Amino acid sequence: MTRRFSPKSLLIACCLLTLSMGAFAAPDGTISDKLLQAFNRTFPDAQQVKWAETEDRYMVNFKQGDILTKVEYDKEGNFVSSLRYYSEKNLPVNILCRLQKKYADKKVFGVTEVTTEASVEYYVKLEDAENWITVKSNVDGIMQVVEKYKKAS
Template sequence: MKLILLTFALLITEVLYCATPDMSDTIEKDFRNAFPKAEQVKWYKTDLMYEVVFINDQVSCRMRFLLNGTIDRTIRYYTEEHLPPFILSKIKRKFAGKKVYGVTEDTSEDGVTYYIVLEDEDHWLHIQSDAIGNTIITNQYKKNRNVK
């Protein structure tokens, strides 16, 4: 009798396990629905999260999902033309004479932060901006023109 109960319990456990959808399938399906034109899609999984790296509308993107399927963070890498006009105009005014070299946009529950690299002929300037254009300088480097 114990053997029959044990076998029945194992069978029920296996059926329930197989009937539970794999969260990675759900996340991938939701991703494909949200980004049908995504290119060069690559998925990664760790013990803590799923991550997808892809190109969307010529912008490099990275999305991180918790194992339960909740989006944790998105990171986008782009150039000046994708920066919101409000932010760009504030930066151009405050840092006149500097050109936007690249932007890293980091979005999480804490909000949106822009990490922007500016340059002129002699310097690299790393700044950080919030969603309303408040900026701080995080690093400044002198370009070495003697490197061959």
């Protein structure tokens, strides 16, 4: 299945996500000291840290080097999931090598790493002159195309 995709729609989606996070901003002092201490031990180099709260979750967005990260915790402070956004240089070597072999004619635009208690998956956005392709990979390097869009002309 091929769909039309434009960078404008990606920009709009990112803006909406950013605005919706602001709607759930937690007032100062609602994050427990225990959770803050655990976060600071786990991510000592975190910069631009922003906490948010929903009815059943705490979310923290931050940057470590050139990696943007979002971590979700439950109300008891237990890890639920994380999203990390980065370039191909941060991919595990086994996945990077397989991508370069299987998609040699494509350029890596960006990577989204999705981690839960049960798994780690990598969504790699590839591009060529005509298409955007998203390839999903597990930690073993087993890959499948999950999206394919024609670039807008």
